[in-house]
Structures are given as C-alpha cells and as structure tokens.
Amino acid sequence: MDYKDAANTIINLKNRDLELRDRLLQRGELSEGYNKEMEAMHNKNALILEGIIDKIGYPGIDKVGKEASEAAWLIIQHAIGQPRFLKRCLNLLEHAVDQNKADPKNLAHLADRIAVFEDxxxxxxxxxxxxxxxxxxxxxxxxxxxxxxxxxxxxxxxxxxxxxxxxxxxxxxxxxxxxxxxxxxxxxxxxxxxxxxxx
Structure with missing residues (x-):
C-alpha cells in the first residue's frame, strides 16, 4: 500500500464516521449510551486503520498529509472499544509528535481519553x-x-x-x-x- 492510497482510505473512513454521527444527531440518538451502529463502525474503522498502520507505520503528516493524519487521529479517538489499539496508537503518536510528524493537540486528546476510561x-x-x-x-x-x-x-x-x-x-x-x-x-x-x- 502506498501513502496516497492509505491517505484516501483513511479520509473515506473518517467521512463515513462523521456522516453516521450527523444522522444519529438528527435522530436524537447521541446522548443515551454508545449507539450500536456507531460502535460497529468505530470497530470496523479501527480494524482497517490498524491494517494500514501495520503496513506503513503511524500515518503522520510526513506520510499521508495533514488531512489524512487528522482523519487517522479521529478514527483512533473514536475506537473506544479497543483498549489495546488505543494504547498502541498512543505510543506511536508520542513518537510522531516527538519527530514533529503529528499534532501535539491530538496526543493530548488521546492521552486524556485513555485516562478517563482508566479512571x-x-x-x-x-x-x-x-x-x-x-x-x-x-x-x-x-x-x-x-x-x-x-x-x-x-x-x-x-x-x-x-x-x-x-x-x-x-x-x-x-x-x-x-x-x-x-x-x-x-x-x-x-x-x-x-x-x-x-x-
């Protein structure tokens, strides 16, 4: 998989995620627990993204560009049912931020999200x-x-x-x-x- 294909795939995953969120918001289904349709999409997106990470490493700005790198972070941030994946990505994101290949704000959000889930x-x-x-x-x-x-x-x-x-x-x-x-x-x-x- 080349970086351009990876970038396009990641952006498409993010777009589908946000489209589903908009539909659920319109139906008033975001406040009462973790919606099953959303959970299924988040898990599927995490699986696809992890496959990409296995091939190209963390999708930093240097590899896939700013838009796709931001999209990858959103997919990771939403994969809340996958503790191992989130912790793996936290480690990879820390290295990417150290090398100026990812946004430190994204690292802050992911670190905080994991902290909340772990009390x-x-x-x-x-x-x-x-x-x-x-x-x-x-x-x-x-x-x-x-x-x-x-x-x-x-x-x-x-x-x-x-x-x-x-x-x-x-x-x-x-x-x-x-x-x-x-x-x-x-x-x-x-x-x-x-x-x-x-x-």
Whole structure:
C-alpha cells in the first residue's frame, strides 16, 4: 500500500464516521449510551486503520498529509472499544509528535481519553461528559493551573474557555442530558468492564 492510497482510505473512513454521527444527531440518538451502529463502525474503522498502520507505520503528516493524519487521529479517538489499539496508537503518536510528524493537540486528546476510561485524571482536560446537574463538564482532571499551563504550551485555550465553547455547541446541536444520570453512569461502567478498560 502506498501513502496516497492509505491517505484516501483513511479520509473515506473518517467521512463515513462523521456522516453516521450527523444522522444519529438528527435522530436524537447521541446522548443515551454508545449507539450500536456507531460502535460497529468505530470497530470496523479501527480494524482497517490498524491494517494500514501495520503496513506503513503511524500515518503522520510526513506520510499521508495533514488531512489524512487528522482523519487517522479521529478514527483512533473514536475506537473506544479497543483498549489495546488505543494504547498502541498512543505510543506511536508520542513518537510522531516527538519527530514533529503529528499534532501535539491530538496526543493530548488521546492521552486524556485513555485516562478517563482508566479512571485517571486528565492532564489536558480535553474530555467532557454529562454531570449530575445536566451540564457538560470536563471529566476529572489534574490541578486546574497545571492543566491550563499544559494546554497553553500546546496551543489550546483555557479549560474554562473550552467548557463554555463545548456547552454552547451542545445547545446549538439540541443535545439533551441523559434522562437518568445514574443509570447512564452504571451502563458506562459496565461497558468499560466489557471493553477491558477496567476490572
């Protein structure tokens, strides 16, 4: 597989992912747990992307260009039912960022996502979820001053600013909090156990 074919495949996977998200959003099916159709697509995309990574290594900007590298990161970020794959990609992405072949913001998001699934505090505060008050809030994070310093170092806005942006976006998308917060939390923990994130 050459880099151009890899880039085209990765971009097509991302486009299908976002098209499905838009359809589910229109049907109001994004707030109540992990949609089965979306889960199936995320798992399939992860399998295809892992095959590409096996052939060409991490799809950094140097190999597949900025658009496809960003698309690869999105596919990785969405493959939440694949702990081994996400951890493998985190390691590969760390090396790519060290070599200026990938965006450090993407590394921050992926590291935080894994931390949330494993019940560890986020270092950058990039991951949000519904809280008991029905607001979208950052998942548990490290000290706010340290978080904002890390965010600034890689070109992100403050966590306070990002929280406002996220909440406005959700309102604009007409997303509503889950009907039963405790039940949703319970289902999330059961899903994490089944996926292998926690015991």
């Amino acid at each position: 560890n505090p986020q270092l950058y505060g990039t991951q949000f979820d519904w809280d008991a008050a029905g607001e979208l809030s950052p998942n548990t994070f490290d000290d706010i001053q340290k978080v904002n310093r890390r965010r600034k170092n890689i070109g992100l806005n403050s966590l306070e600013e990002q929280t406002e942006i996220i909440r406005n976006r959700i309102k604009n998308e007409n997303q509503a909090p889950p009907a039963d917060f405790e039940q949703r939390k319970h289902k999330f923990n059961e899903w994490r156990k089944a996926a292998g994130w926690i015991k």
